[in-house]
Amino acid sequence: MVVRLLNFRKLRTRLAALYIALFAAAMLGMSLTLLAVAERSSTDQVRRELAASGTVFDRLWSQRAAQLGGAAGLVARDFGFRAAVATGDKATIVSALDNLKRRMGVPVAFVVGVDGRVTGLDRPQLAEQAAGLWNALDGGQMSGVVDLGGSARHVIAAPIMAPQLTGWVVFATDLDMKEMQGLQRLSAIPIQAAVFQRRADGRWVDPSDSEAGALSGFIDRAVTDRSVSDVTTPNGTALALVKPLPVMTGAPQAVLLLRYPLDKALAGYHRLQLAILLSGLVGLLCIVWATIRMARSITRPVTLLDAAAARLAAGLEASVPVEGNDELARLADSFNRMATDIAERERRITHLAFNDTLTGLPNRAHFLEHLEHELKLAERNGEAVSVMILDLDDFKSVNDTLGHPVGDEVLRRVGERVDADLAQSFVARLGGDEFVIVTRQGADGEPLERLAKRAGEAAAQHIQLEGHDVTQAASIGIAISPADGADARSLLKHADLALYRAKELGRGMFCFFEEALNSRAQERRRMESDLRTALHEGQFELYFQPLFDLDANRVGSFEALLRWHHPERGMVSPVEFIPTAEDTGLIVEIGAWVLREACAQAAAWPEHVRIAVNVSSVQFRRPGLNETVLQALAASGLEPSRLELEITESIFLEGLDTTTRLLHGLRSLGVRIALDDFGTGYSSLSYLQSFPFDKIKIDRSFIQDLLTRPGAVAIVRAITDLARALGMETTAEGVEENDQLAELRKHGCSSVQGYLFSRPIDAVAVRDLLADEAASSAAA
Numbered sequence: 001m002v003v004r005l006l007n008f009r010k011l012r013t014r015l016a017a018l019y020i021a022l023f024a025a026a027m028l029g030m031s032l033t034l035l036a037v038a039e040r041s042s043t044d045q046v047r048r049e050l051a052a053s054g055t056v057f058d059r060l061w062s063q064r065a066a067q068l069g070g071a072a073g074l075v076a077r078d079f080g081f082r083a084a085v086a087t088g089d090k091a092t093i094v095s096a097l098d099n100l101k102r103r104m105g106v107p108v109a110f111v112v113g114v115d116g117r118v119t120g121l122d123r124p125q126l127a128e129q130a131a132g133l134w135n136a137l138d139g140g141q142m143s144g145v146v147d148l149g150g151s152a153r154h155v156i157a158a159p160i161m162a163p164q165l166t167g168w169v170v171f172a173t174d175l176d177m178k179e180m181q182g183l184q185r186l187s188a189i190p191i192q193a194a195v196f197q198r199r200a201d202g203r204w205v206d207p208s209d210s211e212a213g214a215l216s217g218f219i220d221r222a223v224t225d226r227s228v229s230d231v232t233t234p235n236g237t238a239l240a241l242v243k244p245l246p247v248m249t250g251a252p253q254a255v256l257l258l259r260y261p262l263d264k265a266l267a268g269y270h271r272l273q274l275a276i277l278l279s280g281l282v283g284l285l286c287i288v289w290a291t292i293r294m295a296r297s298i299t300r301p302v303t304l305l306d307a308a309a310a311r312l313a314a315g316l317e318a319s320v321p322v323e324g325n326d327e328l329a330r331l332a333d334s335f336n337r338m339a340t341d342i343a344e345r346e347r348r349i350t351h352l353a354f355n356d357t358l359t360g361l362p363n364r365a366h367f368l369e370h371l372e373h374e375l376k377l378a379e380r381n382g383e384a385v386s387v388m389i390l391d392l393d394d395f396k397s398v399n400d401t402l403g404h405p406v407g408d409e410v411l412r413r414v415g416e417r418v419d420a421d422l423a424q425s426f427v428a429r430l431g432g433d434e435f436v437i438v439t440r441q442g443a444d445g446e447p448l449e450r451l452a453k454r455a456g457e458a459a460a461q462h463i464q465l466e467g468h469d470v471t472q473a474a475s476i477g478i479a480i481s482p483a484d485g486a487d488a489r490s491l492l493k494h495a496d497l498a499l500y501r502a503k504e505l506g507r508g509m510f511c512f513f514e515e516a517l518n519s520r521a522q523e524r525r526r527m528e529s530d531l532r533t534a535l536h537e538g539q540f541e542l543y544f545q546p547l548f549d550l551d552a553n554r555v556g557s558f559e560a561l562l563r564w565h566h567p568e569r570g571m572v573s574p575v576e577f578i579p580t581a582e583d584t585g586l587i588v589e590i591g592a593w594v595l596r597e598a599c600a601q602a603a604a605w606p607e608h609v610r611i612a613v614n615v616s617s618v619q620f621r622r623p624g625l626n627e628t629v630l631q632a633l634a635a636s637g638l639e640p641s642r643l644e645l646e647i648t649e650s651i652f653l654e655g656l657d658t659t660t661r662l663l664h665g666l667r668s669l670g671v672r673i674a675l676d677d678f679g680t681g682y683s684s685l686s687y688l689q690s691f692p693f694d695k696i697k698i699d700r701s702f703i704q705d706l707l708t709r710p711g712a713v714a715i716v717r718a719i720t721d722l723a724r725a726l727g728m729e730t731t732a733e734g735v736e737e738n739d740q741l742a743e744l745r746k747h748g749c750s751s752v753q754g755y756l757f758s759r760p761i762d763a764v765a766v767r768d769l770l771a772d773e774a775a776s777s778a779a780a
């Protein structure tokens with residue numbers, strides 16, 4: 001609690017501490033001043049009272065002296081007494097003096113004769129000192145302090161005239177404690193009075209005063225200045241006034257010391273002091289209480305703001321009450337508006353972070369979060385969760401042919417439809433043309449096949465856009481937890497493998513994940529790693545298949561065909577590894593090697609023999625193909641016109657403009673371009689119009705069925721006619737029979753390639769073949 005109160009990091013505590021310190025300092029200063037003033041005034045008052053008491057003492061002293069002097073005078077004038085003194089009638093003298101002592105209350109009375117004889121003294125031990133008074137009496141001193149019997153006594157005398165001076169009546173009153181107390185009682189203030197006499201050694205003594213020793217030095221000093229001053233004794237400090245007393249000749253100096261102990265003198269002041277301290281303390285407590293309340297009320301809006309800011313920082317909702325119309329109220333109002341803006345912005349950011357901007361569907365991050373959540377729930381309930389990846393088939397061509405805005409609209413519509421048709425499922429867009437559908441598979445759930453079919457149909461619905469009719473087929477890959485994976489990552493991976501398989505099967509198919517797909521994927525991964533090794537360890541070799549020129553009746557060119565001597569698997573066909581090399585992008589490096597090697601080999605051949613090299617669409621898509629071709633030509637010294645690049649129509653999927661630009665770029669190097677596998681895949685006669693190919697290679701499938709399939713001859717003839725019209729050469733691939741050759745020759749095919757002439761052969765065999773051909777043409 002104390003620690004909490006003294007938390008100086010809090011503005012409230014600091015403010016309160018500052019004000020309390022300021023008020024406390026002010027109050028302390030005020031109290032100290034008040035105390036000092038009160039003390040000063042009390043001390044002055046006491047001084048004045050002491051001085052006044054001194055005056056009262058003077059008056060009392062005089063009154064006592066006058067009273068005793070009057071009484072002594074009465075006795076001295078009494079006829080009988082004078083006669084007794086004159087006659088020396090001791091008994092009468094003693095009787096009269098005793099009577100007088102009783103009446104006046106004095107302890108000592110005697111008569112000193114003019115001759116110095118002392119009569120009537122009832123204390124013989126005082127006789128000598130009494131006789132010693134004679135000188136003073138004779139000198140006319142009738143009053144004073146003398147030392148009688150070891151203590152100071154006030155002596156008053158009156159002359160006895162009969163009628164001549166016959167002596168003096170002398171009274172001596174004690175100046176002891178009792179007498180002093182009598183005097184003290186007459187004072188208005190409780191002072192201590194004492195008579196001190198000065199001894200021969202200079203010290204002031206009062207046998208009855210226990211502090212006499214400590215006071216001697218003080219009296220010595222004070223006897224001259226006679227003002228009230230402080231004196232300190234072992235019993236404490238007192239205010240003191242020293243008044244010299246009249247002494248009779250021969251008697252030691254005497255003073256009256258009036259003391260007023262400070263603790264008594266300032267008792268009133270101490271009460272005042274206590275009152276001041278108490279009221280100061282009460283005031284301070286009030287100030288502490290009021291300051292804490294005030295600090296709390298001043299800092300409350302700031303504290304509320306601070307707490308609200310902390311809530312805001314923690315991502316929670318925060319607002320503060322707006323009270324009044326001051327700066328803090330305006331700050332609170334601004335804070336509330338800021339918090340609302342932030343919340344709104346956060347909502348928007350969260351929406352953007354978890355939703356796809358194009359379709360408004362949940363995005364990949366949202367999907368992953370949802371899937372993890374669903375998997376947890378499903379695991380708890382013993383249910384399954386299916387993940388379907390839906391990928392639009394050949395969506396690229398929509399983009400390429402109809403433009404990106406149409407492509408975007410298609411994606412939006414497909415997303416909308418799938419989401420609407422599969423309302424019980426969670427539909428998200430993974431990116432590009434890929435959507436994902438998550439469905440909890442309860443016992444009474446829809447069979448997955450039906451669900452997948454519905455999803456495919458929803459995607460494939462007819463869309464009419466800007467005058468175009470688009471029907472977009474979709475392939476679907478499906479994985480189901482927990483059998484196909486217990487976590488989002490493996491489920492997604494397996495659904496992806498299933499999708500890959502569905503794509504392989506053709507358009508608009510769906511495929512469930514099965515372990516075999518995993519092993520296929522593993523196989524692909526292994527092949528990728530082996531391909532890298534093959535590149536670095538020189539496991540590749542080029543084979544060459546001759547293309548026989550029907551007009552010149554000789555080998556016009558060779559097609560370079562890649563061979564892989566796998567250390568364990570032996571010779572691996574390019575049909576097996578080229579797709580993987582393309583998928584992984586390794587084809588770029590492999591293709592560059594083929595180009596270098598093919599050009600290097602061809603450079604050694606006769607000048608009329610060209611070399612044809614296959615170029616993958618992946619090589620086409622990556623930058624740097626021109627440079628690779630140039631380097632291969634430069635390194636081998638081969639004439640660019642002797643190099644023919646065989647491309648397939650798949651490169652046009654990149655977009656017609658881009659592809660023709662690239663083809664023109666290659667052509668500008670001086671190399672020839674041949675269109676391979678013509679008649680398969682995406683064949684479109686418009687491609688032939690877009691670029692002036694040097695050659696069209698008619699796909700083997702047409703040649704194989706040339707003589708058996710009705711219409712095959714017509715197709716081949718149409719192709720050769722078209723090519724001729726466009727100024728392009730034609731090569732028929734896969735010619736295995738003489739009848740096929742005869743038919744092709746009939747239709748004006750420029751060249752033929754196939755096992756009828758030669759299978760692909762290695763570089764040494766090529767040299768032999770060329771040498772044989774050269775020899776036979778020389779012989780002819």
Ligand SMILES: Nc1nc2c(ncn2[C@@H]2O[C@@H]3COP(=O)(O)O[C@H]4[C@@H](O)[C@H](n5cnc6c(=O)[nH]c(N)nc65)O[C@@H]4COP(=O)(O)O[C@H]3[C@H]2O)c(=O)[nH]1
Pocket residue numbers: 545560561562573574575578591594614615616676677733734735736753754755756760
């Ligand atoms: N049944 C039959 N087949 C014949 C006949 N004449 C030739 N062939 C085969 O047909 C393929 C012709 O190559 P392609 O159509 O470009 O098809 C090639 C080509 O697309 C690809 N390929 C080969 N080498 C390379 C290369 O260096 N780069 C790239 N990108 N692809 C290559 O691999 C494919 C297959 O190559 P290969 O297995 O060498 O198969 C070769 C060849 O051996 C015949 O009379 N009957």
